[in-house]
Amino acid sequence: METSIKSYQAVAGPFRDAVVAATNARKFVRLEYLTDLSEFIKADVALRRLYEQDGAEFLEFATGETVRLDRVVSIGGELSPLFPGYANYSCDC
Known part of the structure; x- marks a missing residue:
C-alpha cells in the first residue's frame, strides 16, 4: 500500500501491545483495516512482522x-485509539 508518510500517526498503548503480541504469536488473527481508497477490509491473517520504514x-x-x-x-x-467511531461497526456481509 502506498500512502503519504507525512500523514502517519503513531500508535501506542494497549493497542500497539496487542499488535506486538499478535505478531510474536505468529498465529492467525482477525484484522480490520482501511485501504488507501478507504475500503474497510476484515480478514483473518497470519502476521510475519512489524517494522519501521521511513518514519x-x-x-x-x-x-x-x-x-x-x-x-x-x-x-x-x-480497537485502535485512532478509530474510536468504529467501536460498534460491523460488516459481516
Missing part, C-alpha cells in the same frame, strides 16, 4: 502484503 510502522502479512499501522482499525478485537 512509519507497517505490518507485514505472511502473504507479503503490508498495511501501515495507523490504517489498522482493530486486531484480535482490540
